[in-house]
Amino acid sequence: MSGILNTITGGLLGISINVPSALPSSAALAACAAIASGTQVLTEVWPTNEYTPQYTYAQNHYWSSANTDNVPACVVLPQNAQDVSEVVKILLAYPTVAFAVKSGGHNANFGFSSTGGVLISMTNNNSTTLSSNNQKATISPGATWAQAVSDLEPFGVTAVGGRVGDVGVGGLLLGCGLSFLSAQYGLPCDNVLDYEVVLSNSSIIHANSTSNSDLFGALKGGGNLFGIVTKFTVKVVPIGTVWGGYRTYSSSYASQLLAATQDFTENFPGPAAALFTTFEILADNLDQFITVFYFYNGPVVPPGVFDKFLPIPATSDMTTSQSYSSLLSQNAGIASQYGFRYSLRGATIPNLPSTNGTDLMMANYNNWISYVLSQGLLQQSTYIFTLIYQPMMISIPAASAVVNPLGNLLNLSTTYGDQMWMAGTVAWLESEMDTTAHSMLTDIMNDVASYARTKYPGAEASNFEAGGNIQHEYAPAIFMNDAMYDQQVFKGYGSDTYQRLKVVQRKYDPIGFFPGRTSGFNLTG
Numbered sequence: 001m002s003g004i005l006n007t008i009t010g011g012l013l014g015i016s017i018n019v020p021s022a023l024p025s026s027a028a029l030a031a032c033a034a035i036a037s038g039t040q041v042l043t044e045v046w047p048t049n050e051y052t053p054q055y056t057y058a059q060n061h062y063w064s065s066a067n068t069d070n071v072p073a074c075v076v077l078p079q080n081a082q083d084v085s086e087v088v089k090i091l092l093a094y095p096t097v098a099f100a101v102k103s104g105g106h107n108a109n110f111g112f113s114s115t116g117g118v119l120i121s122m123t124n125n126n127s128t129t130l131s132s133n134n135q136k137a138t139i140s141p142g143a144t145w146a147q148a149v150s151d152l153e154p155f156g157v158t159a160v161g162g163r164v165g166d167v168g169v170g171g172l173l174l175g176c177g178l179s180f181l182s183a184q185y186g187l188p189c190d191n192v193l194d195y196e197v198v199l200s201n202s203s204i205i206h207a208n209s210t211s212n213s214d215l216f217g218a219l220k221g222g223g224n225l226f227g228i229v230t231k232f233t234v235k236v237v238p239i240g241t242v243w244g245g246y247r248t249y250s251s252s253y254a255s256q257l258l259a260a261t262q263d264f265t266e267n268f269p270g271p272a273a274a275l276f277t278t279f280e281i282l283a284d285n286l287d288q289f290i291t292v293f294y295f296y297n298g299p300v301v302p303p304g305v306f307d308k309f310l311p312i313p314a315t316s317d318m319t320t321s322q323s324y325s326s327l328l329s330q331n332a333g334i335a336s337q338y339g340f341r342y343s344l345r346g347a348t349i350p351n352l353p354s355t356n357g358t359d360l361m362m363a364n365y366n367n368w369i370s371y372v373l374s375q376g377l378l379q380q381s382t383y384i385f386t387l388i389y390q391p392m393m394i395s396i397p398a399a400s401a402v403v404n405p406l407g408n409l410l411n412l413s414t415t416y417g418d419q420m421w422m423a424g425t426v427a428w429l430e431s432e433m434d435t436t437a438h439s440m441l442t443d444i445m446n447d448v449a450s451y452a453r454t455k456y457p458g459a460e461a462s463n464f465e466a467g468g469n470i471q472h473e474y475a476p477a478i479f480m481n482d483a484m485y486d487q488q489v490f491k492g493y494g495s496d497t498y499q500r501l502k503v504v505q506r507k508y509d510p511i512g513f514f515p516g517r518t519s520g521f522n523l524t525g
């Protein structure tokens with residue numbers, strides 16, 4: 001997702017290869033006409049308005065350009081909950097018409113936020129307002145994290161959110177989220193105090209710790225199954241100048257950087273620090289890049305924090321003291337390369353202690369390279385493979401427990417020890433390569449999960465607590481925000497949570513409006 005893409009995208013940036021999967025149906029066009037005539041909500045209907053800036057942006061601005069294959073019958077741009085409620089009322093009268101809700105458009109899964117039916121784009125519902133006592137902020141789902149953070153920055157506060165500025169607030173928070181600030185303040189969803197939600201019966205309700213508290217709990221990692229969220233009220237935390245940015249490295253430093261990442265996770269230097277480490281291979285010439293994204297919540301990084309990393313010679317170095325919003329925007333410049341079709345898949349593994357840990361990290365890296373080489377892709381086609389190591393040290397669930405004693409859905413615990421949230425991506429250009437790309441990435445990430453299980457069965461993760469559940473290490477939750485469409489995210493939350501979510505889903509959406517008419521992770525089986 002970073003260095004290599006930067007070098008080869010050049011003229012591709014912002015351009016997507018548009019292969020319409022199907023043109024809008026007459027039922028979808030009828031629903032759109034009803035929304036356009038029956039509400040005050042801005043509605044751009046295909047084909048008449050297909051070239052308006054609003055329609056074009058909504059249809060084309062996706063991290064994975066595969067989503068631009070969908071040609072929406074209309075793009076609907078609500079500004080508030082009342083607008084969304086009006087749209088839902090009309091959708092109820094057109095029961096065969098699919099719809100999708102789009103916030104930042106960064107979800108790689110085809111159709112999760114794109115559709116040939118009614119596309120509800122939150123772009124015009126993007127405000128961020130700070131409460132009068134400067135303790136909380138209300139953020140609308142159409143904002144990106146860069147926008148929300150910039151809006152809050154003049155007040156010396158921020159929201160616990162994404163690490164890359166152009167990711168949307170809506171999707172990230174509904175998948176619970178992972179932030180550079182998580183070891184200090186918990187996961188992003190732990191910091192949500194109130195959700196304003198439009199339900200399937202078009203009513204507008206609030207879910208918080210005292211009102212609709214079952215829904216409140218279900219939205220902390222429950223995705224788009226329960227309603228359309230029109231506002232998130234979150235705790236804010238202090239922020240000033242931060243240190244960070246990314247550094248890129250030659251692949252000859254892979255083992256050193258992996259050992260440093262393992263050590264950072266096991267011997268975590270303190271909650272103000274965060275990083276993630278990414279490896280990339282361009283399959284047609286086997287060029288490799290390594291990028292480490294650094295963050296320290298303070299203007300200067302003290303000695304002892306990134307000591308194993310900083311002496312390693314970098315090929316480019318963007319780390320500096322800067323504002324938090326500038327760091328997030330800088331990360332977007334390298335991590336969010338547009339114009340490619342993408343697939344993203346997650347795997348959670350334990351961070352094993354010391355030499356077992358570095359062996360596991362290195363083995364995953366070597367297996368990944370061997371797999372890419374074994375596919376015979378050299379000089380055939382443009383596939384870019386990325387392997388991402390995201391430390392999930394016990395400080396994060398510890399911080400979550402303080403901030404959010406009611407808990408999120410993710411089944412994390414300090415007793416399980418440190419984890420590594422692994423993610424893989426593949427980027428490619430032509431739709432004919434979709435099936436191959438998905439299946440290669442599935443193989444890669446299945447190998448990541450199974451190697452740990454088979455080579456180190458029963459091994460304790462670093463900082464594993466005596467009496468903790470060792471079984472959990474090899475059956476952990478898969479992070480929704482990194483998951484591919486066929487991964488069983490909800491089952492990974494544990495069977496009690498899974499059953500509870502089914503009950504809550506039926507209670508708030510008895511007609512199955514959301515699972516039946518929009519794509520996303522599902523509670524089936």
Ligand SMILES: Cc1cc2nc3c(=O)[nH]c(=O)nc-3n(C[C@H](O)[C@H](O)[C@H](O)COP(=O)(O)OP(=O)(O)OC[C@H]3O[C@@H](n4cnc5c(N)ncnc54)[C@H](O)[C@@H]3O)c2cc1C
Pocket residue numbers: 001063100101102103104105106107108112113122141161162163164166167168169170171172174175176177178179223224227228229230335336481482519520
């Ligand atoms: C470059 C990059 C960097 C990333 N960095 C991070 C990171 O630092 N931390 C992290 O946790 N994740 C990260 N992610 C993963 C990201 O959080 C998920 O892909 C997330 O789904 C994207 O949210 P979005 O709003 O941009 O996406 P969208 O594609 O717009 O939406 C994603 C899903 O959420 C649903 N949705 C969106 N808004 C609403 C709403 N208001 N009501 C109901 N449903 C809604 C959509 O229908 C869709 O199913 C990153 C992804 C990429 C590609």
